[in-house]
Amino acid sequence: MYVRIFAAVWLLVCALLAVVAWGFQAPFSYDPVGPRAYPLLLLLLMAAAAVWLLVKPGEAEDLPISWSLARKVALFIGGLFAYALLFEPLGFVLSTALAGFGLGLLFNGRPLPSLLSGVLMGTLLYGLFDYLLDVPLPMGLLAILEN
Known part of the structure; x- marks a missing residue:
């Protein structure tokens, strides 16, 4: 129901x-x-x-709806909300890497593989959108690396 x-x-x-x-x-x-x-x-x-x-x-x-499941869902929604708030100030790469790392840990991932997958996801998706699809994304704190 x-x-x-x-x-x-x-x-x-x-x-x-x-x-x-x-x-x-x-x-x-x-x-x-x-x-x-x-x-x-x-x-x-x-x-x-x-x-x-x-x-x-x-x-x-x-x-059954358990409190641990409800807590994970609430943390997941909070993580996505934080991602939306940090998207412009930190930039796409850093905010995506942080979101990937945090959500990896939330789903019981080990810290190092979660960190690596978050960083790879941020950099590879940035390359896909910016260079292949020609969709401009905010650089945020990494804007100093632009020429």
Whole structure:
């Protein structure tokens, strides 16, 4: 029952956010697909998952909701919120590396592999977006390395 309630509420949130995202306009064209494509795609995927949970939740009804799981979910949401707040001041590479490291530890990863995966994720995704896809990302504290 809780899964269906969550899915219905999440579907409503996705619909409301899609209305907001539909109005995204860029004052200049910096991206060939525009600023609304990425959020709309994510909202479409989340809405599809919510519909699936509404129609056929499977064995999720039998899963107990524990305090440790609720704590991990709250820490995960807090980590994503911190990532959004630190994105511009620290820059894409550092904020992504910190988020990858913290979320790796949250999911019981060892510190060194979590750190390495966070740093690799930040640098490789920056290279993908900035050099291959030509999407400018903030450098933040690493702006001193630019020529």
